Amino acid sequence: xxxxxxxxxxxxxxxxxxxxxxxxxxxxxxxxxxxxxxxxxxxxxxxxxxxxxxxxxxxxxxxxxxxxxxxxxxxxxxxxxxxxxxxxxxxxxxxxxxxxxxxxxxxxx
Amino acid sequence: xxxxxxxxxxxxxxxxxxxxxxxxxxxxxxxxxxxxxxxxxxxxxxxxxxxxxxxxxxxxxxxxxxxxxxxxxxxxxxxxxxxxxxxxxxxxxxxxxxxxxxxxxxxxxxxx
Numbered sequence: 001x002x003x004x005x006x007x008x009x010x011x012x013x014x015x016x017x018x019x020x021x022x023x024x025x026x027x028x029x030x031x032x033x034x035x036x037x038x039x040x041x042x043x044x045x046x047x048x049x050x051x052x053x054x055x056x057x058x059x060x061x062x063x064x065x066x067x068x069x070x071x072x073x074x075x076x077x078x079x080x081x082x083x084x085x086x087x088x089x090x091x092x093x094x095x096x097x098x099x100x101x102x103x104x105x106x107x108x109x
Numbered sequence: 110x111x112x113x114x115x116x117x118x119x120x121x122x123x124x125x126x127x128x129x130x131x132x133x134x135x136x137x138x139x140x141x142x143x144x145x146x147x148x149x150x151x152x153x154x155x156x157x158x159x160x161x162x163x164x165x166x167x168x169x170x171x172x173x174x175x176x177x178x179x180x181x182x183x184x185x186x187x188x189x190x191x192x193x194x195x196x197x198x199x200x201x202x203x204x205x206x207x208x209x210x211x212x213x214x215x216x217x218x219x220x221x
Contacts, residue, residue: 004151034209043199043212044152087151095142095165097210099151 001026006088006100014108017078021103023071023088031094033064035073036087038102044087047073078107113138113213115200121219127188130216132200134181141183142210143175144199152199158183187218195220 006023013019025033033050048055050062050071061074071088085102092098114133122128134141140159144152154167158177172188181202187194197217201210 043214044210045212046209049209093165095140095157095159096154096167097142098154099144101149101151 002100003027003092003098004088004090004100006103008101008103010104010106012106012108013078015078015080017107018074018076019078019105020075021073021086021088021105023073023100025069025071025088025090025098027090027092028066028069030069030090030092032091033071034089034091034097035060035062035071036089036099038085038087040085044099047086075105078105080107080109083107113200113202113211115198115213115216117216118214119217119219121221122190124190124192124220126190127186128190128218130185130187130198130200130218132183132185132202132213134183134200134202135211138202138204138211139181140203140205140208141177141181142201142203143183143185144201145169145194146197146199146215148196155185190220192220194218 035047036044037047038044050064054063059076063072083106087102088100090098116131142157143155146152156166161177174186177183197215199215200213
């Protein structure tokens with residue numbers, strides 16, 4: 001069983017739409033959680049950390065549900081520039097980060 | 110503040126050869142990790158170095174080895190290259206163990 005599971009998509013949404021990505025993790029000892037964004041043939045870039053209380057950064061909202069071992073990312077008012085692959089990341093042992101396979105998003109004009 | 114830099118950006122090697130990839134950490138970051146990303150997959154953890162010591166390793170064979178230097182730069186060495194080693198190799202640094210990473214732009218290795 002994979003440590004982190006994501007729906008690979010692709011998600012194709014019109015500009016201005018709201019889109020949500022989900023991610024589940026298998027290890028209840030997981031310590032910290034992140035969403036990364038990766039553009040085609042580029043390196044992953046940290047989008048935001050995810051906290052149990054939920055956190056928001058502009059149009060992006062991340063939620064963590066430890067009981068269900070579930071992480072989500074909500075993007076409101078989608079922009080063309082949001083088109084990318086979104087990677088769910090879980091830190092289990094302090095040093096080892098497990099990445100999901102990523103969810104592909106294309107925002108259509 | 111400089112980010113994480115990796116060299117070379119692209120590399121083609123023959124099966125059975127050895128390769129060394131290099132990484133300079135972001136200023137102030139004493140932890141460096143290496144990841145392998147195959148096409149269509151998420152990055153897979155190879156190992157992490159903290160203050161010149163390996164402090165964690167993923168499910169990779171011993172022919173994958175590394176070093177971290179006093180200035181926190183790092184190398185990834187792969188011996189006896191196999192075709193399946195073809196991937197994007199990412200170096201990532203963080204200011205402390207467990208904190209979010211900053212990734213370099215990667216080295217794309219092709220083994221033929």
